[in-house]
Amino acid sequence: MDPSLLEQFLGPSSTQLQLPPLTEDENDELHPLLNNGFQRLSHARKSLP
Secondary structure, eight states: OOHHHHHHHHOGGGGGSOOOOOOHHHHHHHHHHHHHHHHHHHHHHHHOO
């Protein structure tokens, strides 16, 4: 995931947070969810005036 994208949504400090490493299974489940969430967020932002 693009860190600058995270900065846009969460602010610059968020990229300094260390997330615990995920197992492969968790990663496979989480990634589509995260991508969906970010797509919805960016879409919602675009539709705002």
